[in-house]
Amino acid sequence: MGHPSINTSRRAGASYIPRIRVRYFTGSSCDTKKSCPILSEMAKRRVGECVYCGKSRRLTDDHIPPKGLCNKPRPSDLIKVPSCSSCNNGASRDDEYFKTVMVLKDEAGSHPEAVGIRSSVFRGLQMPEKIGFARDLVQGIREVRVKTPAGLHLGRRSAFNVDLSRLDRVVARITQGLYWHHRRSRIPDGFEVVVFSEDGLRDLDTPERERIRRDFVIPVLKNPCHAVGRGVMRYWYASISDQPRALAWVYEFYEDVKFVALVSPAP
Numbered sequence: 264m265g266h267p268s269i270n271t272s273r274r275a276g277a278s279y280i281p282r283i284r285v286r287y288f289t290g291s292s293c294d295t296k297k298s299c300p301i302l303s304e305m306a307k308r309r310v311g312e313c314v315y316c317g318k319s320r321r322l323t324d325d326h327i328p329p330k331g332l333c334n335k336p337r338p339s340d341l342i343k344v345p346s347c348s349s350c351n352n353g354a355s356r357d358d359e360y361f362k363t364v365m366v367l368k369d370e371a372g373s374h375p376e377a378v379g380i381r382s383s384v385f386r387g388l389q390m391p392e393k394i395g396f397a398r399d400l401v402q403g404i405r406e407v408r409v410k411t412p413a414g415l416h417l418g419r420r421s422a423f424n425v426d427l428s429r430l431d432r433v434v435a436r437i438t439q440g441l442y443w444h445h446r447r448s449r450i451p452d453g454f455e456v457v458v459f460s461e462d463g464l465r466d467l468d469t470p471e472r473e474r475i476r477r478d479f480v481i482p483v484l485k486n487p488c489h490a491v492g493r494g495v496m497r498y499w500y501a502s503i504s505d506q507p508r509a510l511a512w513v514y515e516f517y518e519d520v521k522f523v524a525l526v527s528p529a530p
């Protein structure tokens with residue numbers, strides 16, 4: 264069975280640019296950006312390369328992980344990457360879906376940030392504009408038999424079908440942003456990001472799953488852990504081959520929901 268994958272290398276014609284180019288509108292005689300409202304407004308209108316689409320556009324700050332995964336007041340350590348408004352806003356529906364699935368998963372359980380978000384997710388689903396979204400979720404709900412690993416039957420419970428490719432898309436995007444954050448360059452042209460959720464890994468053959476664990480997950484977890492947003496997201500990354508621009512990433516949301524992302528030359 265195939266695994267969900269995201270190809271982010273469709274940037275035909277764009278050349279590899281090692282550093283982000285940002286320029287500010289000039290022409291003011293103000294001394295410092297901090298004290299001058301005109302300069303601070305100009306700084307907001309900075310123009311440069313979007314880390315996602317690579318186009319030179321007016322830039323906004325995109326937050327990693329998506330802000331909605333954290334309770335208010337938002338933590339101050341969320342990572343910011345430059346994004347055009349169309350890439351920033353265009354991801355909001357996937358981010359919303361990702362947040363909803365994450366906080367409803369058993370694994371997120373009692374994480375304090377997930378508990379707070381969960382009640383706002385339930386309140387939000389009652390809003391008229393969320394009816395379509397709520398209907399999709401409810402239609403995906405089914406009853407499953409719960410068994411222990413040894414096969415002991417524990418009864419029935421509700422579970423919901425999850426669009427894994429949509430979750431993977433969010434993690435691929437986070438990977439694009441973090442690649443820029445750590446490398447100060449976009450993922451090179453000709454490279455792709457392939458994401459595996461824990462559930463997606465279960466769909467792979469055992470030897471393939473073992474290979475990913477042995478070749479990527481275990482070596483990456485030997486590297487320093489980066490924690491962002493009061494433990495909402497933790498991640499590790501490492502080089503995975505002689506190709507210095509190829510990196511593997513392991514993510515953990517709410518300290519338990521795991522993903523693996525591989526950035527490597529497209530076949």
Ligand SMILES: [Zn+2]
Pocket residue numbers: 313314315316317318346347348349350351
């Ligand atoms: Zn963009």
